[in-house]
Amino acid sequence: MNAKVVTISSGKGGVGKTTTSANLAVALAQENQKVVCIDGDIGLRNLDVILGLENRIVYDLVDVVEGRCRIRQAMIRDKRLPELFLIPAAQTRDKSAVSPSDMIRLCEELRDEMDWIIIDSPAGIERGFRNALAPADLVLVVTNPEVSSVRDADRIIGLVEAEEKGPAQLILNRVNPSLTKRGDMLSTDDVLELLAIKLIGVIPEDESVIVASNRGQPVTFANNSKAGQAFHNIAKRLLGEEVPFMDIEANNGLMNKLAKMMKFRGD
Amino acid sequence: MMRLKQPETILIKGIREGLLITLGEGDWQSIFASLMEKITEKEKFFEGAKLALDVGNRTLHAADLGTLRDRLADKNIILWAILSNSPVTELTAQDLGLATRMSVPKPERIIKSIESSIPGEDAIFLRKTIRSGFKVVSNGHIIIFGDVNPGGEIIAGGSVIIWGRCQGVVQAGVDGDQNATVCALDLNPTQLRIAGIIAISPKRKGKPQPEVAKIIAGQVVVETWNPKSR
Numbered sequence: 001m002n003a004k005v006v007t008i009s010s011g012k013g014g015v016g017k018t019t020t021s022a023n024l025a026v027a028l029a030q031e032n033q034k035v036v037c038i039d040g041d042i043g044l045r046n047l048d049v050i051l052g053l054e055n056r057i058v059y060d061l062v063d064v065v066e067g068r069c070r071i072r073q074a075m076i077r078d079k080r081l082p083e084l085f086l087i088p089a090a091q092t093r094d095k096s097a098v099s100p101s102d103m104i105r106l107c108e109e110l111r112d113e114m115d116w117i118i119i120d121s122p123a124g125i126e127r128g129f130r131n132a133l134a135p136a137d138l139v140l141v142v143t144n145p146e147v148s149s150v151r152d153a154d155r156i157i158g159l160v161e162a163e164e165k166g167p168a169q170l171i172l173n174r175v176n177p178s179l180t181k182r183g184d185m186l187s188t189d190d191v192l193e194l195l196a197i198k199l200i201g202v203i204p205e206d207e208s209v210i211v212a213s214n215r216g217q218p219v220t221f222a223n224n225s226k227a228g229q230a231f232h233n234i235a236k237r238l239l240g241e242e243v244p245f246m247d248i249e250a251n252n253g254l255m256n257k258l259a260k261m262m263k264f265r266g267d
Numbered sequence: 268m269m270r271l272k273q274p275e276t277i278l279i280k281g282i283r284e285g286l287l288i289t290l291g292e293g294d295w296q297s298i299f300a301s302l303m304e305k306i307t308e309k310e311k312f313f314e315g316a317k318l319a320l321d322v323g324n325r326t327l328h329a330a331d332l333g334t335l336r337d338r339l340a341d342k343n344i345i346l347w348a349i350l351s352n353s354p355v356t357e358l359t360a361q362d363l364g365l366a367t368r369m370s371v372p373k374p375e376r377i378i379k380s381i382e383s384s385i386p387g388e389d390a391i392f393l394r395k396t397i398r399s400g401f402k403v404v405s406n407g408h409i410i411i412f413g414d415v416n417p418g419g420e421i422i423a424g425g426s427v428i429i430w431g432r433c434q435g436v437v438q439a440g441v442d443g444d445q446n447a448t449v450c451a452l453d454l455n456p457t458q459l460r461i462a463g464i465i466a467i468s469p470k471r472k473g474k475p476q477p478e479v480a481k482i483i484a485g486q487v488v489v490e491t492w493n494p495k496s497r
Binding site: 151152154155157158159161162194196 | 395396398399400401414416417418434
């Protein structure tokens, strides 16, 4: 096996890096891939919470880097998907506890055993981002269809290019078709026109993502949500399958909403 | 009587018509003697020369000039002109058939082939998107084949050409060049400065068109590129 290292980044905080990392890892594991996620956000760890593995942490990334344990000991196996692992971040330290070369060494060690190494990058463009970028084979930039998030994504794409890790690919998260339709939100085309990189996924705005994350049960586990489906599609595209982009608007159009309301009244 | 030798009173210069010797101040007889001495010293150099002699303000008579001409002829030197500020000397010279004016030098005919390669000015060329947080700086002109995204910055001593969409901050003529221009296929910068004059793009309506920004009467003016009005 020779794992591919995928770094999930965005620049801006709160656009869904960690959610994307968790869901993509789950989706890949469901495709029978061996996946390990590394939480790169040392000091502000979240990935363990979203994956619902918080209570099983014994060792973390910094323990591995500083030689207090072997990698195997820090890898938490997900009981729902035996092919899915997590290396959590340390909560009591900060980004300077790990260096880019530590990350490269760590990933080199994991490469032989894994199919995919997903690194959840912290927000910002400082040390934490550099750590997450250093071992990357592919960078997925997550952005929301809003101006400030797109601006930061643009910066990240530029930095990825400058580090010769490019071209990055884009995940457009939290797309709200009704807002876009009214022209109150950037459309997918607007974003793509500016960023000019390959789009690998569009995730619709979906309340169930938040609910699922709060329960530590990534939305991808449940098969009935649009967002979950979108993550599955990204996983398939990463595996080289040609998957058409789904029509986000289908279930969210005005007519559908009206229909739902009518149903509600009817009940 | 003691006489200081002043060699610099005889100036010899090569001109198109041959040699021009300018005689400085001093008594004619002695300067004539030292001239002849000089010629004798460098016989080889003077042989066959065509000589014009500038005698300054001296008044020379036919005997003086005749002797001069003959002595020079002995050395195989042709005296063809006497230049003088004295009308008497000029007249005498003319009587002897010598010229008193240097012919007006004809302008040199330079026949050069037409130079068809134009030297041009310094510029840098980039074939990429200038993304947020990146900056391109040059003392010369800057040409971008790609977009300049919001948050990107272009700073040029000269002009800026963007073959793409321009949405960042562009500064042209930063050293004060008022002739600097900024053009883009879609000119919609966050801010535009030419030679320190700041402009902000108005809200865009309709389709983007190639535009050129320049300074007219102290203001940044943006014009749609038009093949007819160049």
